[in-house]
Structures are given as C-alpha cells and as structure tokens.
Amino acid sequence: MSETDNLPSGRSRIHSLEMRGITKRFPGVLASDHVNFDVKAGEVHALLGENGAGKSTLMKILYGLYHPDEGEILINGKPVRISSPTDSINLGIGMIHQHFMLVPTLTVAENVALGLPSSRGLLTDLDVVSKRIVDLADIYGLRLDPSAYVWQLSVGQQQRIEIIKALYRGAALLILDEPTAVLTPQEVDELFVIMRQMTKDGHGLVFISHKLHEVVEICNRVSVLRDGKMIGTRPTSETTKQDLANWMVGREVGFAPDRGNVQRGEIRLKLEDVKCGSDRGTPGLRGVSLDIHAGEILGIAGVSGNGQRELAEAVTGLRKVISGKVTLEGGEITNLQPAEITERLLSYIPEERMKDGMIKDFTVAENLILREHHKPPYSNYGFLNLKNISANADMLIKKFRVKTPSQETMAKNLSGGNIQKIVLAREISRTPRVIIAAQPTRGLDIGATEYVREQLLEQRKLGTAIILISEDLDEIFALSDRIAVLYEGSVMDIVPRASATPQKLGMLMAGVHPENA
Amino acid sequence: MDFIIILQAGVASGTVLLFATLGELLAERSGVLNLGVEGMMLIGAMTGFSVAIKTGNPWMGLLAAMLFAGVISQIHAFIVITLHADQVVSGLALTFLGTGISLVLGEGLSKAGTVALLPNFSIPLLSMIPILGPIFFTNQSILVYIGYLLTPLAWYYINRTRPGLHLRAVGEYPSAADALGINVFLTRYIYVFVGGMLAGLGGATISLAVAPGWFSELTTGGQGWIAVGLVIFAQWDPVRAAVGSYAFGALRRLILDIQGPTILFGAANPFYYNPYWGFFLQMLPYAFTVIVLVIGSREAIRKRLGAPAALGNPYIRGERGK
Numbered sequence: 138m139s140e141t142d143n144l145p146s147g148r149s150r151i152h153s154l155e156m157r158g159i160t161k162r163f164p165g166v167l168a169s170d171h172v173n174f175d176v177k178a179g180e181v182h183a184l185l186g187e188n189g190a191g192k193s194t195l196m197k198i199l200y201g202l203y204h205p206d207e208g209e210i211l212i213n214g215k216p217v218r219i220s221s222p223t224d225s226i227n228l229g230i231g232m233i234h235q236h237f238m239l240v241p242t243l244t245v246a247e248n249v250a251l252g253l254p255s256s257r258g259l260l261t262d263l264d265v266v267s268k269r270i271v272d273l274a275d276i277y278g279l280r281l282d283p284s285a286y287v288w289q290l291s292v293g294q295q296q297r298i299e300i301i302k303a304l305y306r307g308a309a310l311l312i313l314d315e316p317t318a319v320l321t322p323q324e325v326d327e328l329f330v331i332m333r334q335m336t337k338d339g340h341g342l343v344f345i346s347h348k349l350h351e352v353v354e355i356c357n358r359v360s361v362l363r364d365g366k367m368i369g370t371r372p373t374s375e376t377t378k379q380d381l382a383n384w385m386v387g388r389e390v391g392f393a394p395d396r397g398n399v400q401r402g403e404i405r406l407k408l409e410d411v412k413c414g415s416d417r418g419t420p421g422l423r424g425v426s427l428d429i430h431a432g433e434i435l436g437i438a439g440v441s442g443n444g445q446r447e448l449a450e451a452v453t454g455l456r457k458v459i460s461g462k463v464t465l466e467g468g469e470i471t472n473l474q475p476a477e478i479t480e481r482l483l484s485y486i487p488e489e490r491m492k493d494g495m496i497k498d499f500t501v502a503e504n505l506i507l508r509e510h511h512k513p514p515y516s517n518y519g520f521l522n523l524k525n526i527s528a529n530a531d532m533l534i535k536k537f538r539v540k541t542p543s544q545e546t547m548a549k550n551l552s553g554g555n556i557q558k559i560v561l562a563r564e565i566s567r568t569p570r571v572i573i574a575a576q577p578t579r580g581l582d583i584g585a586t587e588y589v590r591e592q593l594l595e596q597r598k599l600g601t602a603i604i605l606i607s608e609d610l611d612e613i614f615a616l617s618d619r620i621a622v623l624y625e626g627s628v629m630d631i632v633p634r635a636s637a638t639p640q641k642l643g644m645l646m647a648g649v650h651p652e653n654a
Numbered sequence: 655m656d657f658i659i660i661l662q663a664g665v666a667s668g669t670v671l672l673f674a675t676l677g678e679l680l681a682e683r684s685g686v687l688n689l690g691v692e693g694m695m696l697i698g699a700m701t702g703f704s705v706a707i708k709t710g711n712p713w714m715g716l717l718a719a720m721l722f723a724g725v726i727s728q729i730h731a732f733i734v735i736t737l738h739a740d741q742v743v744s745g746l747a748l749t750f751l752g753t754g755i756s757l758v759l760g761e762g763l764s765k766a767g768t769v770a771l772l773p774n775f776s777i778p779l780l781s782m783i784p785i786l787g788p789i790f791f792t793n794q795s796i797l798v799y800i801g802y803l804l805t806p807l808a809w810y811y812i813n814r815t816r817p818g819l820h821l822r823a824v825g826e827y828p829s830a831a832d833a834l835g836i837n838v839f840l841t842r843y844i845y846v847f848v849g850g851m852l853a854g855l856g857g858a859t860i861s862l863a864v865a866p867g868w869f870s871e872l873t874t875g876g877q878g879w880i881a882v883g884l885v886i887f888a889q890w891d892p893v894r895a896a897v898g899s900y901a902f903g904a905l906r907r908l909i910l911d912i913q914g915p916t917i918l919f920g921a922a923n924p925f926y927y928n929p930y931w932g933f934f935l936q937m938l939p940y941a942f943t944v945i946v947l948v949i950g951s952r953e954a955i956r957k958r959l960g961a962p963a964a965l966g967n968p969y970i971r972g973e974r975g976k
Contacts, residue, residue, distance in 0.1 A: 221835075222833060222834075222835060223835045226835070232833075234833065236829075237830075238827070238829060238830035238833045238834070239827070239830055240822070240823045240826045240827040240830055240831075241826070241827070241963070242822070242826050242960075242963070243819070243822065243823065243826070247819055248830075250816075250819065251819065251820065251823050251830070251831060251834045251836065252820070252831070252834030252835045252836045253834075254816075255816045258816075259815050259816055259817065260814065260815055260816065261814060261815060261816050261819055302834075416954055416957075417954070417957060417958070418954065418958055
C-alpha cells in the first residue's frame with residue numbers, strides 16, 4: 138500500500154498522530170504532566186490508567202474539549218491546532234463516548250445527520266444520509282437500519298451508530314472510551330471483529346479500558362498513565378495482565394481474591410414470584426423467585442436495564458411489589474417501609490452512591506450514622522450524642538481506611554472510592570444479615586475495587602447472605618457462588634459459578650437459552 | 655345563542671392561546687420551561703395597544719409587542735441557561751415582573767381611547783363552505799389566518815427541517831447535540847426568544863383584535879397559564895396544540911355567552927339568574943389547567959406523555975449523562 142492510500146470511507150489516512158509534552162493544569166491538580174502519546178494507522182493502542190490518572194484529560198485534549206497548557210499535537214508530522222470538537226472532527230479524529238451521545242427519540246439517520254449541513258439547505262436530507270449510512274455499513278460490516286429509532290436498539294447496535302457517526306464525519310482515527318463496559322460478551326466479540334476490520338483498512342484506534350484481558354486480546358501497543366504521568370508504552374505481546382495491573386496501580390495487585398471455603402447456611406432471603414413495575418410504567422420484574430443462603434454471594438448478571446434496579450428496590454422496600462412475596466429470615470417483608478426492613482438488618486449498597494447512598498452536603502461523620510442516627514448510642518431523647526458520633530467516625534475511618542482530611546469534611550468532596558468506603562463502612566458495621574450490593578465497584582479504580590471486593594468476601598465468610606448486582610462479568614465471576622441472569626425482568630437461569638462460562642452467561646443475558654440456541 | 659357565532663368568536667379567542675401555546679411549545683422543545691407566559695402576554699398586550707395608539711398603526715404595535723416580550727424573555731433565558739437557576743422559580747418571577755411592568759407602563763392606558771384595529775376580512779370561496787366557512791373563514795382578523803398558517807409551519811419546521819432536528823436534539827439530549835457541534839446555549843436562547851415573541855403576539859392579539867383595549871391584568875386573565883397547561887395537554891405537538899387552543903377558545907366564548915340569555919333551552923337560565931353558577935363555569939378552564947399541570951409535573955407521567963427529556967434541566971458542559 139502506498140503512503141497516499143485512502144481509507145474505504147474515502148477519507149485520507151492519518152499515518153501517525155503524536156501528542157508531545159502535553160501538560161494540563163487544573164486548580165490544585167496537574168492532570169497531565171508532559172505526556173507523550175502516539176497512534177499509527179493500522180494499530181490499536183490501549184490507554185490504561187486508574188480513575189484520575191489523566192486518560193480522559195488526555196483524550197479530551199485530543200478531541201478539542203480541553204486546551205493544553207503546554208505541548209503540541211502533530212498529525213502526519215505536521216503540528217495542528219485543535220481548539221474545539223469541530224476542529225478535531227475536521228482533522229479526521231472521531232470519539233466514541235462511553236455514554237452514548239445519541240438522542241433516543243430520533244432515528245439512526247437523524248442522529249447521524251445531527252450537526253451536519255444538509256444538502257438541501259434548511260430541509261432535511263435524510264434519504265441521502267440513509268443511503269450513505271447503508272454504504273458505510275456495508276464497507277465496515279456494521280448491520281444497521283437507518284430508519285430505526287435509537288430507543289428500539291440494543292446497546293451493541295447503539296454503539297455501531299456511534300461508530301458510523303464518526304466514520305460518516307470522515308474519522309480516520311477513533312478514540313473508543315471504555316467501549317466494552319456496557320456490552321455482553323458476544324457484543325464485545327462483534328466489536329472486536331469490527332475493530333480488527335478497521336485497523337486492517339488503515340484506521341488508527343485508541344482503546345481505553347479497565348479490562349486488562351481485553352487490552353491484551355485486541356491491542357498492539359499499550360500505554361499506562363498514573364497520576365498524570367506517562368509511565369511507559371510497550372507492545373502488548375511483551376506484557377501480561379499482571380504486569381499491566383501492577384503498572385497501573387504502582388504496586389502488586391491481587392487478581393483473584395481469595396474466596397476461601399465457606400459452608401453455605403440456611404436461606405436468609407427468599408423471593409417468590411415477585412412482580413413490580415418500573416419507572417417507565419412497564420413491568421420491571423415479571424415474577425422473580427430467588428433464594429439467598431447465609432454465607433453465599435448470589436451474583437445477578439444482566440445487561441443494564443433488565444430489572445436489576447427494580448430487584449434491589451423491591452427487596453429494600455423502595456419500590457412497591459405488585460404481587461409475590463419477599464421473606465427475610467422467615468418473616469415476610471413484602472412492601473414494608475424501608476425503615477422497617479432496615480431494622481431487620483438488611484443492608485443496601487445502592488447503585489447511585491452519590492444520590493441514594495449518602496447525603497452529599499453532610500459530613501463524613503454524619504453520613505456514617507445515617508441508618509442508626511435515631512437511636513442510642515447516637516441519640517437520646519431526640520438529641521444527638523456528638524461524642525459517640527465522632528468516636529464512631531474515627532473508628533470506621535481507621536478501620537475502612539477512608540482517605541478524608543477530617544470527619545467533618547463534606548462527603549461530596551471525597552473521591553468515588555472513598556465515598557463507597559463510607560457507604561460500605563456504614564452498611565457493614567451494623568452486622569447485617571443480608572446485603573444487597575448494586576454495582577458496588579462501578580466507576581472505582583483498581584485499588585478501591587479490590588478493597589470493596591475483599592470486604593464483600595469477608596462478609597460472606599462471616600455468614601452474611603449477599604446479593605451482588607453487577608454488569609461487570611469479571612466481578613460476577615470473581616465473587617459469586619451462584620449466578621442468576623436477569624433478562625427483561627425475569628430470571629433466565631441460575632447457574633453455579635463452576636459451570637458458568639462467559640459465553641453461556643452472554644447468551645442468557647441476550648435472552649437466549651444455550652440449549653435452545 | 656347562535657352556536658356558529660360562538661364558535662366563530664371562539665376561533666378568534668383560541669388564536670390568542672394558539673400563539674402563546676406554540677411559543678411555549680418551541681421553548682420547551684429546546685428544554686426550557688418558561689412559566690412567564692402570562693407576564694409576557696401582558697407585556698405584549700400593553701405594548702401593542704400603547705404603541706398602536708401612539709403611532710396610529712396597529713402593525714407597529716404588533717411588532718413592538720413581539721419585540722418587547724421577546725426581550726423580557728431573555729431575562730429568563732439568561733437566568734436559567736447561563737446561570738443554571740431553577741426554571742420554575744425564574745419563570746414565576748418573570749410572570750410577576752411582566753405583570754408589574756405592564757401595569758406600571760399601562761397606567762391610564764385603559765382610558766386612552768380607541769385604536770385602529772388590525773383588519774378583519776373573509777376568504778373568498780372558503781367562506782362559502784357550509785358551517786366551516788362562517789366559523790373559520792368569515793370576517794376574522796388577519797391574525798386568525800396567520801394562526802392557521804403558523805400551526806402546520808411549526809409542525810413542518812420541528813419535524814422536517816434541519817434546524818428543527820437540532821431543536822429536538824437539544825431538548826432531548828443536549829450533550830449529544832453539543833458533542834456534534836450544535837450550540838446548545840445559543841439554540842435555547844433563540845427558542846426562548848421566539849417563545850417570548852409569540853407570547854407577546856398572543857397578548858397583542860387580544861388588545862388589538864379579539865377584545866381590543868387595555869384592562870390591566872384582566873386583559874389576559876390567566877390565559878398564559880392555560881397556554882402552559884395546553885403544551886402538556888398537546889404532548890408537545892403543534893397540531894394538538896392548535897386543536898386544544900381552539901377548543902379552549904370556543905369554551906371561553908361559550909362560558910361567556912351562556913350567561914347572557916334569560917331563557918336557555920326553553921327553561922329559566924340558571925347561569926343568568928344565579929351568578930355562582932356563572933362563577934363556577936368561569937373557573938373550569940383554570941381548574942383544568944391546574945389539574946393538567948399537577949398531573950404533568952410528575953416525572954414518570956411526563957416521560958410517558960413524551961416530554962422533551964431535558965426539559966427543566968440546565969445544560970452544563972462536561973457533566974456526564976444528561
């Protein structure tokens with residue numbers, strides 16, 4: 138292939154993109170410290186790092202959302218100025234955001250057409266756009282119906298729209314920000330096929346992910362950022378998952394947490410044919426039956442929005458159960474007030490920890506007593522006992538290694554990992570009988586994730602019954618004793634961890650029974 | 655009572671609601687709730703009447719009404735779009751401000767005399783159609799005919815043009831629109847301005863055509879609030895908004911006219927002899943508005959009705975998700 142080769146989309150290649158000495162300061166933080174990074178045509182280059190390591194800062198600079206204080210960007214050896222996303226799109230850089238930038242109530246073609254000039258002036262030219270979408274979809278092997286509404290499509294299909302959107306705008310180089318976070322294993326495989334096709338055609342790809350095995354599988358080179366500094370770049374063939382993890386965190390990381398040998402006990406929580414609604418007025422759970430035993434972690438796998446949130450809320454009393462029965466240690470708790478259920482020592486680690494797990498404008502000490510604030514030793518006759526509250530905070534901050542300037546700090550000023558530690562400390566320190574943990578490590582970095590998982594396993598050892606709701610299959614595999622798959626509000630199947638494979642779970646998550654496939 | 659005449663007057667009266675409702679609808683489709691409609695309508699009614707008297711030209715009055723109401727709406731725009739303040743609070747404040755300004759500037763205007771009105775005319779041929787002709791196309795104000803054109807235009811604009819597509823995207827998912835280079839802030843400012851102008855037009859439609867004159871805050875008499883309710887009732891669709899506006903206009907006329915005759919359907923008219931019955935009737939449109947607003951304020955129901963997903967939320971660049 139000659140240097141002037143065009144991409145199949147008709148756009149000229151970006152043979153190399155180089156970021157040199159990129160520095161970006163935010164008040165009090167050096168988010169990017171003289172970072173060098175480069176991508177070549179035909180390769181997948183992984184960008185790894187913990188939360189706050191500077192990955193998104195670097196990519197936002199490349200996409201024109203931030204302006205670097207120092208440093209330069211070169212495309213094919215020539216310096217370029219990128220001061221807005223429009224500049225970066227014009228230079229052939231596309232970004233697939235982690236949270237899809239799609240308007241659900243519009244069609245595929247309308248979403249692709251957004252922001253572009255129309256060939257018919259003020260009127261839309263959706264037929265022209267649709268034809269081009271079909272052409273691009275053919276070239277890159279992306280199946281898509283341009284007239285479908287986005288809300289009708291699966292997450293994997295929506296991601297394909299994002300890719301088409303970037304290609305439509307002539308992207309030669311694509312930044313994929315955690316593209317696999319929301320996909321089923323099958324969808325991940327399909328994405329990888331598309332990615333391989335794109336690199337073969339001469340596109341350059343930047344792949345941002347926490348999932349090390351994916352990095353090892355799909356990427357040619359990997360770069361690691363830590364605390365705003367580039368730690369190094371290596372060919373993937375010369376690294377292992379363990380190396381990468383240690384590199385990212387800066388210390389030795391335990392990969393498979395020690396599960397120990399725990400004898401499972403009696404049934405603690407029982408759901409019998411539980412039905413409830415969802416926020417949209419559609420059925421949320423369509424008759425779910427589950428048993429959770431003492432000393433057991435029951436993993437709930439599934440693609441986001443298949444009833445996980447409704448399950449957690451129905452059990453904790455936050456959502457009305459329409460029919461069916463929930464029993465906790467033999468006593469019925471169906472449709473009791475959340476406070477009454479809490480009294481029976483059911484603990485809840487909510488999915489939206491900033492919104493439902495704590496009060497942002499309360500101090501750390503206050504957040505740590507939220508469940509028990511109304512009774513001794515924290516209050517007597519309606520008066521708060523500040524001494525005991527403070528002692529409790531000191532004890533828990535130390536025990537759970539919460540990094541906070543003081544117990545008087547507003548919770549909102551802490552990092553996500555430390556906020557989750559506060560929630561965890563509060564929920565675990567009351568020696569619960571059952572824990573509902575919803576997405577307990579979502580958005581946390583490797584260090585904090587490791588800590589949260591250890592704590593859950595510790596609780597399991599102590600004989601607590603735990604429901605672990607997670608969209609992260611690695612997490613489900615690492616922690617669960619049994620795995621239930623939710624699909625459209627029903628339990629597809631419950632499989633022991635030993636006999637579960639990602640492929641099998643993936644099919645169940647997509648609503649297909651492997652036996653019937 | 656002649657129902658044809660009531661309906662004919664109802665269409666004229668509904669035109670007032672139509673302008674205000676379409677204006678609010680456009681602003682809400684961009685994601686900005688503006689509860690200041692009532693205030694902006696009063697500004698429009700007062701300005702239109704005042705300028706028309708001063709210049710002797712009702713068209714100048716109309717133009718001034720739209721401009722002044724549009725300018726006033728930008729206070730709300732600045733507060734909610736740039737300063738990210740709560741849209742409900744700011745909109746309420748705008749209604750108070752608009753009411754206050756129009757009462758102060760309109761002081762003495764009610765005795766200022768009569769004003770040259772906008773022309774009324776009939777449409778040849780169309781006015782010959784039985785029933786529909788006399789109701790819709792006979793001796794109506796030019797503004798009524800403008801209203802007929804505006805409704806399909808608004809529908810076509812929102813659903814079939816590129817700027818309309820951008821409007822919908824900004825109201826549904828502003829960060830997606832922003833990522834594609836659409837200026838979310840500017841778009842919202844523009845549609846709040848358009849909404850203000852249309853509310854002003856609605857107000858001027860009263861004072862220069864439908865019920866000429868300036869009667870302080872009774873000029874609009876709460877029709878701005880009905881318009882806000884109608885947007886929800888119309889599920890943010892211009893055609894349904896038109897149907898609702900004309901229906902309410904007709905209802906308004908019916909309620910007024912039914913209190914006139916002493917005999918109704920061969921019996922003594924209770925609405926004539928017992929004023930409380932009349933008050934009860936007059937209350938109904940507002941009671942309906944309150945009910946629609948209460949129902950429509952529940953997020954789950956709003957979602958089901960098809961409200962723009964970003965309605966009421968300030969857009970702050972760099973914030974995740976919505």
